[in-house]
Amino acid sequence: MDLDDPHTLELFLEVYGTLPRAGPGQDAHTMRALGLVPGRTPRTVLDGGCGPGAQTVCLARALPETRILAVDILGEMVEEANRRLTAEGWADRAQAQVGDMAEPPVEPGSQDLIWCEGAIYSMGVIEALRAWRPLLRPGGTVAFTEPLWLTDAPPAEIHDWWLSEYPAMADDREIRSEIDQAGYHIVGTFELPASAWWDEYYQPMRARLETLRARYPGDRAAADVVRSAEIEIDMFQRFSEHYSYAFYVVQPSD
Ligand SMILES: C[S@@+](CC[C@H](N)C(=O)[O-])C[C@H]1O[C@@H](n2cnc3c(N)ncnc32)[C@H](O)[C@@H]1O
Structure with missing residues (x-):
């Protein structure tokens, strides 16, 4: 899928x-x-990498005194996140803006908490944690999710698929080592259950794929988007015991 092609991105x-x-x-x-x-x-x-803003809204709801800045490189994601923040009445202290989380528009030493669900892969765990270290206030924390292998020898089919999607996919031991190499330690971690993939992601995605298929008959780019998502869902259906996402809550060690 070529997301540099405007029609495919749309x-x-x-x-x-x-x-x-x-x-x-x-x-x-x-x-x-x-x-x-x-x-x-x-x-x-x-x-960082707020996407349509589900976790931004959740954090805004849970932290009524906190200022939240969400960034995403895609303007359409930022618009959706801001629409949700406004709809819930948090827009006076929680906003999304277009930006690169590798160089977020915040001052050094200004952040108590850096959140990153499902997006740290785009920078790499070590690179992201190192880049964010100067942005944290003393006592600051980073919380992120990252895909990981749950088994030592996953079947070749799923191993090769992930290799093509995300060559840096690691297991918990390797992610712990990356966190250590970046100069942080773990204060808490847990694995996401299968419901975290189905309920708000793959199940609604299936409905969107049906709509896309019906709306663009004969459109090759649409067929590619649908096929690639269906392959991903099928992989999870068949091989979910071999991989998931985990949350890592970490703090600088110095
Ligand atoms: C898998 S989505 C996750 C979105 C959201 N956090 C969620 O869990 O629903 C990853 C998001 O990260 C964004 N992204 C990727 N690289 C980024 C970067 N360098 N800076 C900001 N956003 C980025 C993508 O545009 C996408 O919206």
């Missing part, structure tokens, strides 16, 4: 841009991870 956003979430996750897991964050209520949160 089709991609028709499927992913208004899903409840643009990756595996649920509010219950966002809240569980927030409960693992040590110290006082954060005054500032940066939400």
